[in-house]
Amino acid sequence: MSNATAEPITMQGGTMQVPSHPIIPFIEGDGIGPDIWAASVKVLDAAVKLAYGDDRQLHWQEVLAGQKAFDATGEWLPDATLDAFREYLVGIKGPLTTPVGGGIRSLNVALRQILDLYTCLRPVQYFKGVPSPVKQPELTDMVIFRENSEDIYAGIEFEAGSEDLEKFKQGFSQTFPERWKKVRFPDTVGIGIKPVSQEGTERLVKAAIQYAIDNDHESVTLVHKGNIMKFTEGAFRDWGYQCAKDHFGATEIDGGPWCSIKSPKTGKQITVKDVIADAMLQQILTRPAEYDVIATLNLNGDYISDALAACVGGIGIAPGGNINYDTGHAIFEATHGTAPKYAGQDKVNPGSVILSGEMMLRHLGWTEAADLIITGLNGAIGAKTVTYDFERQMDGATLVKCSEFGEAIIKHMG
Ligand SMILES: NC(=O)C1=CN([C@@H]2O[C@H](COP(=O)(O)OP(=O)(O)OC[C@H]3O[C@@H](n4cnc5c(N)ncnc54)[C@H](OP(=O)(O)O)[C@@H]3O)[C@@H](O)[C@H]2O)C=CC1
Ligand SMILES: O=C(O)CCC(=O)C(=O)O
Numbered sequence: 514m515s516n517a518t519a520e521p522i523t524m525q526g527g528t529m530q531v532p533s534h535p536i537i538p539f540i541e542g543d544g545i546g547p548d549i550w551a552a553s554v555k556v557l558d559a560a561v562k563l564a565y566g567d568d569r570q571l572h573w574q575e576v577l578a579g580q581k582a583f584d585a586t587g588e589w590l591p592d593a594t595l596d597a598f599r600e601y602l603v604g605i606k607g608p609l610t611t612p613v614g615g616g617i618r619s620l621n622v623a624l625r626q627i628l629d630l631y632t633c634l635r636p637v638q639y640f641k642g643v644p645s646p647v648k649q650p651e652l653t654d655m656v657i658f659r660e661n662s663e664d665i666y667a668g669i670e671f672e673a674g675s676e677d678l679e680k681f682k683q684g685f686s687q688t689f690p691e692r693w694k695k696v697r698f699p700d701t702v703g704i705g706i707k708p709v710s711q712e713g714t715e716r717l718v719k720a721a722i723q724y725a726i727d728n729d730h731e732s733v734t735l736v737h738k739g740n741i742m743k744f745t746e747g748a749f750r751d752w753g754y755q756c757a758k759d760h761f762g763a764t765e766i767d768g769g770p771w772c773s774i775k776s777p778k779t780g781k782q783i784t785v786k787d788v789i790a791d792a793m794l795q796q797i798l799t800r801p802a803e804y805d806v807i808a809t810l811n812l813n814g815d816y817i818s819d820a821l822a823a824c825v826g827g828i829g830i831a832p833g834g835n836i837n838y839d840t841g842h843a844i845f846e847a848t849h850g851t852a853p854k855y856a857g858q859d860k861v862n863p864g865s866v867i868l869s870g871e872m873m874l875r876h877l878g879w880t881e882a883a884d885l886i887i888t889g890l891n892g893a894i895g896a897k898t899v900t901y902d903f904e905r906q907m908d909g910a911t912l913v914k915c916s917e918f919g920e921a922i923i924k925h926m927g
């Protein structure tokens with residue numbers, strides 16, 4: 514163990530300053546969270562050690578959320594946890610449970626909203642050898658920019674039969690009597706509100722286009738259901754194109770609305786296009802090579818993330834990060850949830866959190882350590898030492914536990 518002092522990551526003049534021994538807050542998570550975290554932290558520490566010896570080290574600081582927090586403090590998301598993510602800028606988390614129907618609202622969504630982590634960044638790539646339900650999984654190579662702060666995830670809902678709904682109904686039906694008549698069963702209805710703003714759209718689309726420029730991508734596709742939800746999803750499309758023009762000098766192709774940007778880095782053209790979400794969900798199976806960077810709204814992004822993860826071998830290796838590119842705040846986390854039926858069995862694939870950690874290392878600029886994780890993961894999959902989710906679909910594979918898969922990744926790093 515190094516004796517160097519642990520320090521916070523800071524932002525100075527819009528640039529992230531990463532000390533050699535940064536303090537990284539982590540949430541273990543509910544359900545399968547503790548199993549996955551135990552395996553993942555070993556992989557992340559091993560990659561850093563192998564890449565930098567004693568010169569660098571991640572200093573983990575546990576913060577509480579979910580059941581563990583409630584049992585210890587009576588709060589599901591204690592202020593101390595939010596303060597730690599605010600102060601230390603970059604952190605990582607396991608999945609947290611959200612009850613369906615009633616109960617607490619999503620703690621995962623709350624973290625994103627309170628810290629204004631407006632981008633949910635979810636890269637989807639194929640690792641050779643991973644079993645997949647599609648014929649050419651290697652054609653799926655996309656990066657999802659899911660808007661994380663708006664849409665129906667803002668949680669403005671009125672429960673059927675509640676006093677609040679009665680108040681909402683009164684105000685709405687008096688102000689907009691013709692529209693209220695369109696509600697089919699007004700006595701038993703529950704209502705949700707879907708806010709989508711120009712500012713919210715613009716910062717997300719700007720981040721997606723900048724990412725395409727920085728990482729030499731060919732296209733950015735705005736995915737929406739704007740034919741039906743004209744002033745939310747349709748506006749997302751229009752504001753997205755406007756953003757491409759205003760901030761990146763995009764020009765229309767053949768009279769629009771598709772447009773093209775000349776990359777200031779490579780001089781290549783980047784196409785900005787759009788597609789309606791249902792068509793996109795069939796085309797990711799039939800023509801995945803046509804999609805590259807995806808910019809979409811919150812709910813679409815949630816559905817698309819899991820669908821694309823399935824195409825490249827499943828949610829067990831689907832990573833993500835929730836990022837505010839302006840303040841530098843970021844929390845990395847798997848795409849999957851708490852899979853409660855597997856909790857405590859040391860069984861599931863820790864790949865999603867390990868790859869979320871790999872994204873975090875890359876975000877910190879620790880690319881050598883990040884690269885070692887990819888090498889290790891490819892090695893473990895290549896050797897067919899895999900967890901149940903892969904083993905059940907792979908010929909001649911050796912079934913290993915969650916912890917053993919982490920150890921196999923470490924073994925194959927160097
Ligand atoms: N960001 C977060 O913290 C998220 C939290 N959630 C929450 O998680 C809870 C459970 O949600 P649920 O809908 O069951 O979705 P989950 O993603 O938790 O699980 C669904 C299925 O996905 C597969 N799976 C999930 N994780 C892994 C893994 N690490 N390795 C291998 N397979 C995996 C399993 O499939 P199989 O049965 O085929 O083995 C599992 O049964 C809910 O409360 C939900 O709100 C959900 C998503 C994100
Ligand atoms: O917060 C939750 O429980 C679910 C969130 C989710 O599915 C996601 O962000 O992908």
Ligand SMILES: [Mg+2]
Nearest residue numbers: 815818819848
């Ligand atoms: Mg989801």
